[in-house]
Amino acid sequence: MAKFKVIISDPTDGKSKVVEVEEARATPFIGKRLGETIDGIVVDMPATKLQILGGSDTDGVPMRGDVHGGNRRQVVLSGGTGFKPKREGARRRKAVRGNTITDEITQINLKIIEQPAKKTETKTENTA
Numbered sequence: 001m002a003k004f005k006v007i008i009s010d011p012t013d014g015k016s017k018v019v020e021v022e023e024a025r026a027t028p029f030i031g032k033r034l035g036e037t038i039d040g041i042v043v044d045m046p047a048t049k050l051q052i053l054g055g056s057d058t059d060g061v062p063m064r065g066d067v068h069g070g071n072r073r074q075v076v077l078s079g080g081t082g083f084k085p086k087r088e089g090a091r092r093r094k095a096v097r098g099n100t101i102t103d104e105i106t107q108i109n110l111k112i113i114e115q116p117a118k119k120t121e122t123k124t125e126n127t128a
Helices: none
Strands: 004-009 015-022 037-039 049-057 072-077 092-097 105-113
Touching: 049 092
Parallel strands: 004 105
Antiparallel strands: 004 015, 037 049, 049 105, 072 092
């Protein structure tokens, strides 16, 4: 069965949290694409909306949003996810994963896009 290491980043404070999901908790991720939103209850964050940003498989091959499907493919890249050119105009054939999450993915990167408002407690002091 699928087992994922889910990395959730919070853009408001710049911190991230790692959660491991497997078995029944991992099934909501199967078939989702990059850019889709999911409910945070899957990773024990109720009332939170999360956006799928990326991921990688067991060999470290990254997912790429413009490659369709969930398979690993060899594509010619000129930059972006999977290839950082050292010279301008450089292109290279690299292995990347498609934009769909399958059982072969081991790491999923998520970003918090909506979360419940935190309660702020104000203390009143008597200065009499």
